[in-house]
Amino acid sequence: MNEDRQALLHLLELVTKEDKHLLAVRRRLLDDDCRVTEERLVAILDTDIGIDRLESFGAKFGRMQDTVIDKLVPALLRSAGETTSAAIDNLNRMERLGLVRSVDEWLQMRRLRNRLVHEYLDEPGTLAPVLERACHFTDRMHEDFQAINEYATTHLLDG
């Protein structure tokens, strides 16, 4: 197996773990119910374990994005014999290949991640919708990664 394929395989394994851990912390934090009202968030922030889970969710939400956008996508494009470029151009190519559903959504996720990490915990009214959308985008990230994983396994790593 050549170097590009080895790197791709390693990254697919890494993101599989990140995806699993992100979904798991989301379940612990929100019980997979993405409706986050201000009252619900205040209740989460009222306990140390709630605060820890929220911070863990934000960190994992950001980490998976970083790995996918900065590492996995370039590795996949290289393995497919394509040249790689700036992150937005790479994402555009992935969208054309049908491997991410929407570049805009990935750009929105990136923005959301910054909001999630930097939002003040003492402004639950502002943070609640940020968390709610991050919860939904976690599904999208999961689905897009499934598509990427399947494509890579079938077309790039087979044989």
Added chain:
Amino acid sequence: MPGTESKLKHESGADPQAQIIREEVANVFGPETEVRLFGSRLDDTRQGGDIDLYIEAPGDAGELLDRELALHARLQRRLGEQRIDIVVHGRGQQLRPVDRHAQETGVRL
């Protein structure tokens, strides 16, 4: 409009980046929306720096967040990989220190 021109980018008097920002703010927040540039891009002695934008608009926190995310994605696509930060102040909401700072120091685009 003299005096209200931005110093977003030094390469051109027509300031294509400011034009793009105005267009996309109008697309996402509506044509009457004012947008201000504040922060490091206003500093003539510094090249580049983040693009810090300030927008005041009506709506609840969820609506404003969706618009902010949409605007950010559109600007990132059209302006390329540079740091863009958008502060949205919900009209009628209490002013945060960052809102006050942007209102006092920002330049209308």
